[in-house]
Amino acid sequence: MAKSKLNIDKSFGVGHHLALLLLRLGLGFMMITHGWPKAQKLFSGSDIVFADPLGVGTKVSLVLTVFAEVICSVLIILGIGTRWAVVPLIATMLVAIFIVHGGDPIGDKEMGILYGVGYIILLAFGEGKYAVSKLV
Numbered sequence: 097m098a099k100s101k102l103n104i105d106k107s108f109g110v111g112h113h114l115a116l117l118l119l120r121l122g123l124g125f126m127m128i129t130h131g132w133p134k135a136q137k138l139f140s141g142s143d144i145v146f147a148d149p150l151g152v153g154t155k156v157s158l159v160l161t162v163f164a165e166v167i168c169s170v171l172i173i174l175g176i177g178t179r180w181a182v183v184p185l186i187a188t189m190l191v192a193i194f195i196v197h198g199g200d201p202i203g204d205k206e207m208g209i210l211y212g213v214g215y216i217i218l219l220a221f222g223e224g225k226y227a228v229s230k231l232v
Contacts, residue, residue, distance in 0.1 A: 108221075108224065108225075112224065113224040113225045113226050114224075114226070115224075116218070116221060116222070116223060116224030116226070117175075117224055117226040117227075119214055119217065119218060120172050120173060120175060120178065120218065120223060120224075120227075121173060122214075123169070123172060123211060123214045123215065123218070124169040124170070124172040124173035125169075125173065126211075127165050127169040127185065127211065128165065128166060128169045128170070128173075130165055131161070131162055131164070131165025131166040131169060132166060134146075134158060134161055134162050134165065134166075135162045135166050137158065138155075138158050138159065138162050144158055146158040146161075147196060149191055149195040149196050150191065150195070160184070160188075161188060163184060164184035164185050164187070164188040165185070165188065168181040168182070168184050168185050169181075169185070172185075172218065172223075174227065174228045174229075175223035175224070175226070175227020175228050175229050175230070176223075176227070176228050176229050177229070178218055178222055178223035178227070178229075179218070179219055179222055179223075182215040182216075182218045182219045183219070185211070185215045186212060186215045186216065186219065189208045189209075189211050189212035189215065190212065192205075192208040193205050193208040193209060193212065
């Protein structure tokens with residue numbers, strides 16, 4: 097017998113889909129406010145001063161962060177490939193929590209933890225039916 101795929105669209109009510117939409121919009125727009133200044137820094141043409149917590153170089157670190165915080169956030173807002181789009185954001189939050197703020201008190205890790213929990217929820221449940229991907 098083949099495994100049945102959980103069909104969130106059929107098992108969720110309107111309230112659940114609205115909650116996923118609000119979560120996508122809230123997380124997406126809030127994260128863009130963090131990523132947009134980094135994108136401006138990336139495209140400014142000036143010398144890049146940015147953390148390199150993974151040892152891949154400051155420019156690569158900045159590019160990866162801008163990709164996650166801006167591009168992936170736009171995809172999440174629109175509801176396009178949401179489960180794939182949250183993966184770089186989860187990775188970014190894990191780096192922020194355990195590497196960038198690894199030795200800091202929990203209060204300095206709160207934002208990364210809260211974003212991370214929201215992204216894990218979206219990974220588990222997807223974008224819901226109020227998404228651009230459901231229009232096609």
